[in-house]
Amino acid sequence: MVKTEFERDVKCFEEDAQWLCANYDTLREYEGKVVVIKNKQIILAAESIEEAVKELKKRGEDAAFLLITSIPPKDLSFIL
Amino acid sequence: MLKIRCHVRKFLRNRFFPFTTFMLKYSRYRGFLEALIDTGSPYTVVSTRDALRLGFPIKRMQSGESVSLAGFRFFNHPIRNVTLIFRTEEEESFSVSIPQMGILVPTKINRSTLNDRRLMAIPSIIGNDFLEDYGFSLYFNPGKKKAFLLQEQE
Numbered sequence: 001m002v003k004t005e006f007e008r009d010v011k012c013f014e015e016d017a018q019w020l021c022a023n024y025d026t027l028r029e030y031e032g033k034v035v036v037i038k039n040k041q042i043i044l045a046a047e048s049i050e051e052a053v054k055e056l057k058k059r060g061e062d063a064a065f066l067l068i069t070s071i072p073p074k075d076l077s078f079i080l
Numbered sequence: 081m082l083k084i085r086c087h088v089r090k091f092l093r094n095r096f097f098p099f100t101t102f103m104l105k106y107s108r109y110r111g112f113l114e115a116l117i118d119t120g121s122p123y124t125v126v127s128t129r130d131a132l133r134l135g136f137p138i139k140r141m142q143s144g145e146s147v148s149l150a151g152f153r154f155f156n157h158p159i160r161n162v163t164l165i166f167r168t169e170e171e172e173s174f175s176v177s178i179p180q181m182g183i184l185v186p187t188k189i190n191r192s193t194l195n196d197r198r199l200m201a202i203p204s205i206i207g208n209d210f211l212e213d214y215g216f217s218l219y220f221n222p223g224k225k226k227a228f229l230l231q232e233q234e
């Protein structure tokens with residue numbers, strides 16, 4: 001069966017989210033930073049989302065389709 | 081019964097929270113989101129971080145209901161006719177057209193707020209409105225790191 005581009009992309013995104021789940025504890029060095037995950041690895045760590053998006057654009061990547069998250073500082077706490 | 085995939089990961093204070101992934105389509109904007117499923121939130125919203133990632137012009141979106149979240153003030157800027165596409169446990173797509181959802185736009189936008197690590201830690205949220213309007217219940221077992229959204233047939 002031929003997979004559509006959407007199915008491929010969403011699967012990659014889901015796999016990156018699963019990778020984040022499994023490896024969250026190893027990402028403490030990125031505390032307070034914005035990290036970009038692609039193909040189950042950190043491809044960029046930036047000080048801000050603006051910086052990350054700018055750098056991704058330079059690299060020809062589309063930020064809208066990549067898993068970008070921030071690793072909250074350990075002491076950060078809030079009730080949503 | 082329809083089951084939407086979720087994943088459970090650490091988020092705050094080393095505690096586990098339920099998240100789901102989906103594609104958002106709105107006007108010319110589209111992209112993937114990872115959202116916290118928050119039954120305590122009355123709203124489904126795109127976070128400021130994700131709004132910037134998807135290229136929303138947030139400086140021109142400073143309108144809407146004023147809301148407080150995690151110590152910050154936001155406009156819950158409404159966007160209308162949004163499509164969300166989820167993945168089910170059966171690896172199929174499940175598309176929902178929602179009449180309105182929000183974008184969290186800080187009431188003050190400047191370099192300081194956009195660089196604020198606490199603000200940027202706030203994720204997009206699937207809120208109670210979505211669960212209620214589309215008949216979903218959340219199964220969440222943080223101890224077993226298991227979560228899914230279940231839509232039961234009437």
